[in-house]
Amino acid sequence: MKTAITPTRAENFSDWYQNLIVAADLAENAPVRGCMTIKPYGWAIWELMRDEMDKRIKACGVQNANFPLLIPIDFFNKEAEHVAGFAKECAVVTHHRLKMIDGKLQPDPDSKLTEPYIIRPTSETIIGEAMSRWVKSYRDLPLKLNQWVNVMRWEMRPRMFLRTSEFNWQEGHNVFATHEEANADAKKMHKLYGDYMREVLAIPSIMGEKTPEERFAGADHTYTLEHITQDGKALQAGTSHDLGQHFSKSFGIQYLGTDGKLQYAWTTSWGTSTRMMGSLFMIHSDDDGLILPPAIAPYQIVIIPISRDENEDELNKFAENLAGQLREQNIRVLVDTSDMRAPDKMWKWIKRGVPLRVEIGAKEMDAKTATITRRDLGKDSKKTISDKELLDTAKDILNQIQHDMLAAVEERNKKMITEVSSLDELDKALRSGKIGFFKIKYELTKSEDFEKMMDAYKISRRCLDEKDPSYVYVAKSY
């Protein structure tokens, strides 16, 4: 059977993913090393994702702000682990003027900065410096800040949405009086992310703490959400860090306690990015293209009038009328009246993953019906219903799609987790080509043998099991 995307997932998952992005018109590689351009359809999805996330973050009493893009090298240098983690992959600004030299536009040597800047790879340092001035007494705590910005990490092996040199994200930075509060906050944002991904993106997460080996550079505890892709790899979709006093000590974030004594505060940071979109696309799509959960679909319903010259106006009017009534229910609807052929329109919106497709021809118009097809279930779900029934049940159908998409991934994930009781068993499984997550005693991974397997099979520790942290999940990863 011909599929819209070639190669198929089974044939070559990696190429399928790249072609999916092109076919759904989401993004393209930019003429800037490792960077991408997010096209209007992709950005519309991100805006919906961002707005819903922003609402949930604000409901926690977090305030948005905006900190500078550039970070003085000197700041970056204040937290040793942090430097080690990011110095190898950052964009460095060294000049502030261009000049024509030998017929070529080049950095003007006279504009060389005495202190270079780096483009933020993350903002713990510059926000830490601000916090050291903004926090004075226990009355100023907790202070909860977030920003939606672009960051940059020089990527040697970029891949659209998953790993690009520049990406968009939200980074939250909170300060507390005690370690208990900070740690509870890191866990709270971790849970917020988990709920969001489940309820909005229809993606269940493997949630847990990173092992010390895998922690964020400068954190005491890192809580992560790991998604399982269709090809059985792990995709880190969001992290939340209990930073202890690393940054408060490096930047002097101190507060006067109720006891009148000056003490160091405790900070957290937590972030999710456009990487979530990569996860969304990889997890829900099929060989015909994208499948979007209704919650973040720019168009939840597309209506395609299948007209002939003689009935085009009448049919479009019928379709627009239906769309108007659906929009009154706050459903995002597009009526595709472009001059493409109907089958081309159909495929266009299949590839772009619109949750519900409504086709209306002369027959439907005369009978006051509509032929509907769910994107997630495909043509087996095709049926003709009365226009009244469509109006009455559209919301329910969309909710059902949202629900079923989550359930489908949950079902698939069950087969993607294998418990193994020894390194030997793990080795056998990996050698036999078994994909997915492997649950194993964490102790067993603290060995040279495991280190060797990490290299050989390109696996890594994803996170400790939330219920029993003596176990760790191990997988190949994006």
Added chain:
Amino acid sequence: MKTAITPTRAENFSDWYQNLIVAADLAENAPVRGCMTIKPYGWAIWELMRDEMDKRIKACGVQNANFPLLIPIDFFNKEAEHVAGFAKECAVVTHHRLKMIDGKLQPDPDSKLTEPYIIRPTSETIIGEAMSRWVKSYRDLPLKLNQWVNVMRWEMRPRMFLRTSEFNWQEGHNVFATHEEANADAKKMHKLYGDYMREVLAIPSIMGEKTPEERFAGADHTYTLEHITQDGKALQAGTSHDLGQHFSKSFGIQYLGTDGKLQYAWTTSWGTSTRMMGSLFMIHSDDDGLILPPAIAPYQIVIIPISRDENEDELNKFAENLAGQLREQNIRVLVDTSDMRAPDKMWKWIKRGVPLRVEIGAKEMDAKTATITRRDLGKDSKKTISDKELLDTAKDILNQIQHDMLAAVEERNKKMITEVSSLDELDKALRSGKIGFFKIKYELTKSEDFEKMMDAYKISRRCLDEKDPSYVYVAKSY
């Protein structure tokens, strides 16, 4: 009389402005040359401004997208006027790694880029390159794109919100088949900006075309909105450019016409930025602080319970109940139950410009009344009304404030525009210390004498008169 902001506007307008920003907790200078940190209260204002602008832009059929932060120098070099306009003030990225050298973290020489990048000062070039691939036939036109991003221009004399090295903005980039459509579009977005500033920011604009001397680098026509500040200077608040075929020819944006012939397209670009916030603050505020138009005030109403220990709970409950009913009308309300003294709270919200202040003490609670004060009119507007009347009229009061704020600026602006019939008359007026805009025949400014006056008085041509383009407005500017 003591004022909340010192010095006052009359004493030192420039220092007043800086102190206003601090007093209202809007922003602060960042530890990065020429950059600022926008604090939560300032950012909340920007989010409201941005969301309303975004809605209006999308209503024009424009789609948001996201293009890279970095621009290859080579791209930048393709449009000669554009280079000349921006090469002198840009941040240049030359390395992609840091290294510890002589005990100091420095750009790693081994990571030097063969082709440096500049941080976008504006995105005509990188978007032009994308358009050259996205536009193929007349069917792809018009193509209307916008992005909300940060840009960077190295500023030697930075001033918060008005002129900072990094700033946030929206930049729209549209492509059309004909020059007529492109020029009409530039004018349409110009009008959209004018309406927005009038209806949302309560600021009337002097609108018109820039003279050739003042055009955007690479434009055929630049339409500008100039605001008149309280100290009589011009503040350029938004521009819209008819770029002719400058960028379509530099980047090869061509389309196959209905006649089957390949031809160059016509482009526009149009932008507004956080600079509008500087205008907003400078134009509406007084010696007691900010005055915000209700349309973009994070809190439109603040309720201050003036309690004693014995009635605190009861009073807060009364206030919260009132707030709840106001929120049901979609009014943004804050009940300030913090443990500051009531007069301190009052001043805090005066300085932050909340449009309507509601004070409730034991007396008010018992009588089921509230004492209200309009921020724009000050204590003369203070009156006690029943809580029922407050609930019934709150929306109207806020609308009235929005209306009156615009009217007040319109009234003030009338005195700020002086028509002069000769350079001599202009010279006399400026020498006598007269402030504001001067309307003069454009022909008269095309002279050496005027050039000299530009230097001597630091004045510039702001724009041609929209009704009679043989006249130009001249003023000192921010």
